Amino acid sequence: MNQNIVELFKANQIKNTTQRHRVIEYLIKCKEPVTAESIYIALFEDDAYEDKVNLSTVYRILDLFVKQSIVLRNSFGNEHKSTYEFNRREHKHHLICVKCNKVTSIKGCPLKAYEQDLGNQTHFKILEHRLEIFGVCPSCQERGN
Ligand SMILES: [Zn+2]
Numbered sequence: 001m002n003q004n005i006v007e008l009f010k011a012n013q014i015k016n017t018t019q020r021h022r023v024i025e026y027l028i029k030c031k032e033p034v035t036a037e038s039i040y041i042a043l044f045e046d047d048a049y050e051d052k053v054n055l056s057t058v059y060r061i062l063d064l065f066v067k068q069s070i071v072l073r074n075s076f077g078n079e080h081k082s083t084y085e086f087n088r089r090e091h092k093h094h095l096i097c098v099k100c101n102k103v104t105s106i107k108g109c110p111l112k113a114y115e116q117d118l119g120n121q122t123h124f125k126i127l128e129h130r131l132e133i134f135g136v137c138p139s140c141q142e143r144g145n
């Protein structure tokens with residue numbers, strides 16, 4: 001048991017179970033957002049445990065994490081292609097492949113100065129913004145998509 005995770009669960013009123021523990025541990029290790037299915041394949045598909053976990057269990061665990069804001073869900077159109085990432089509490093943007101739905105995080109934020117200008121011009125108190133950039137990733141281009 002990872003003590004940081006035990007604390008994280010406690011702080012968010014989430015009961016610590018082996019499955020939940022494994023899912024969040026996996027998400028913390030992931031550098032990029034992942035789908036529920038890939039979490040299932042990585043952790044539970046070849047599971048030797050008696051009480052086999054199925055994909056809908058993974059969805060239920062993720063729903064709980066999203067509700068408690070320890071995990072972020074990124075939905076880009078197709079519900080089944082939603083990706084999940086551990087909420088590192090940092091401001092972030094994504095680059096999304098429209099062919100394979102691969103999600104890549106963009107380093108830094110290009111809109112900081114623009115936000116400030118806009119605030120000055122409009123006298124809005126700007127709170128946040130969202131920006132997603134869509135394209136075709138290198139491997140999909142290679143495959144001739
Ligand atoms: Zn792609």
Ligand SMILES: [Zn+2]
Binds near residue numbers: 091109
């Ligand atoms: Zn930004």
